[in-house]
Every structure is written in C-alpha cells, then in structure tokens.
Amino acid sequence: MKKSLDLSLYLVTDPQVAEGNSFLEVIEDAVKGGVTLVQLREKDCSSREFYDKALAIKHLLSSYDVPLIINDRLDIALAVDADGLHIGQEDIPYDVARKILGPDKIIGLSVENKTDALRANKLDIDYIGISPVFSTPTKIDTAPALGLEGSRLINSISKHPSVGIGGIHLQNAASIIASGSDGISVVSAIMMAKDPFRAAQELKQIILKAKDYE
Numbered sequence: 182m183k184k185s186l187d188l189s190l191y192l193v194t195d196p197q198v199a200e201g202n203s204f205l206e207v208i209e210d211a212v213k214g215g216v217t218l219v220q221l222r223e224k225d226c227s228s229r230e231f232y233d234k235a236l237a238i239k240h241l242l243s244s245y246d247v248p249l250i251i252n253d254r255l256d257i258a259l260a261v262d263a264d265g266l267h268i269g270q271e272d273i274p275y276d277v278a279r280k281i282l283g284p285d286k287i288i289g290l291s292v293e294n295k296t297d298a299l300r301a302n303k304l305d306i307d308y309i310g311i312s313p314v315f316s317t318p319t320k321i322d323t324a325p326a327l328g329l330e331g332s333r334l335i336n337s338i339s340k341h342p343s344v345g346i347g348g349i350h351l352q353n354a355a356s357i358i359a360s361g362s363d364g365i366s367v368v369s370a371i372m373m374a375k376d377p378f379r380a381a382q383e384l385k386q387i388i389l390k391a392k393d394y395e
C-alpha cells in the first residue's frame with residue numbers, strides 16, 4: 182500500500198553536515214523535530230555507499246513512520262524497497278519509473294516552468310517540486326529561480342500537491358505556503374544547522390501556522 186504523504190516539511194539530505202554532527206543523527210533529530218518526509222540525495226558516492234546509506238535510513242525511518250524517497254536512482258529505490266523516488270526533468274522518464282515501481286510507490290517530479298507543470302498534469306505523480314523558488318548555493322545547476330510569483334503561477338495551474346525548493350529558510354518558509362504550496366523542501370536549513378532538531382521544530386511551527394492562515 183502507498184504510504185500516506187505529508188509534504189509539510191520535506192528534508193532533502195546532503196552528505197555535508199555541521200561540524201560535530203553525524204549524518205544519521207542529523208536525520209533522526211530532524212524527524213524528531215517534525216520532518217514529515219526524507220529524500221536521500223547523493224551525487225558523489227559509489228552505488229554501494231548509496232545503497233548502504235539508503236538501507237540505514239530506511240531502518241531508522243521505519244520507527245517514525247516517515248517515508249523514504251530516493252533521489253534519481255530507480256535501482257536503489259528498488260533495492261531497498263524505498264517508499265518512493267524523486268525525478269527531475271533530466272532523469273529517468275516518469276512512465277518508466279512508474280512501470281517499474283508500480284502504483285504503490287510515491288513518485289515526485291521537479292517542475293521548473295509552466296510547460297513542465299502542464300505536462301506534469303497528465304502524469305499520475307504524487308507531488309511536484311517547484312524548482313527552484315529562490316537561488317541557492319546548495320545546487321548550482323538549477324533552472325532560473327522562479328520567485329514567489331512563479332511558485333504562485335505553477336500552483337495555480339497544477340493539479341498536484343507541491344513543495345517549494347531552493348533557498349528556503351526560517352524567514353521565507355511562510356511565503357512558500359502562502360504561494361499555494363503544501364510544504365517546503367530544504368537541504369541546508371536543516372543539514373547544516375548546528376541543532377537540526379531545533380531547526381526542524383522552528384520550520385515546522387512556521388509551516389503549521391502558515392497553513393492555519395490558508
């Protein structure tokens with residue numbers, strides 16, 4: 182059965198964490214602080230390392246009932262029986278991913294402009310990542326930043342739930358919800374925080390408050 186999806190606070194991992202913190206502890210603290218979904222994103226490691234990390238995180242998240250999404254790698258998602266896969270416009274096509282993963286897995290797709298959003302409306306995806314809302318040093322090969330206007334436009338034409346991604350932190354998290362998204366997706370605001378539990382807790386409070394105003 183497909184895991185229920187709460188996009189409110191979506192943590193996308195990065196192997197780099199603040200000094201003194203360990204990768205798995207950051208993820209666990211962030212989940213304890215209110216993260217509702219975790220994506221394992223690895224760009225520079227071996228397949229074996231990716232697999233081992235995915236297995237460890239899956240084990241960790243199973244006690245919190247938080248779904249694990251794998252970035253890019255359909256093979257790893259299958260190998261660890263992850264809850265889903267996130268694909269971008271240059272990744273494996275949606276149809277192939279759905280055919281191999283089946284109807285019970287979560288599939289997320291990055292949407293970088295209006296055309297992507299209209300195409301995505303024809304797909305049975307579970308959410309879109311509005312990509313990027315603000316520019317970010319975390320990922321340098323992004324499409325141009327959409328801004329809040331772009332995020333609002335995409336949400337107005339999309340039939341799918343959405344998260345904003347790119348440059349999101351405590352000060353602008355509420356504006357993402359106000360632009361019509363169901364949640365925020367962050368890397369550095371949690372992975373690089375000295376206290377990831379507190380960072381997640383503060384972001385979550387802001388999101389829940391912003392949702393109350395919707």
Ligand SMILES: Cc1ncc(COP(=O)(O)OP(=O)(O)O)c(N)n1
Nearest residue numbers: 253267268269270291310312346366
């Ligand atoms: C939630 C979410 N949204 C967008 C992305 C970006 O995916 P993609 O464009 O495939 O880029 P990479 O992350 O693979 O570099 C994402 N990962 N998560």
Ligand SMILES: Cc1nc(C(=O)O)sc1CCOP(=O)(O)O
Nearest residue numbers: 312313317319347348367368369
């Ligand atoms: C993984 C990712 N994808 C993006 C996109 O726009 O598609 S931006 C991004 C990194 C977001 O990192 P931070 O929260 O540190 O700004």
Ligand SMILES: [Mg+2]
Nearest residue numbers: 253268269272
């Ligand atoms: Mg990708």
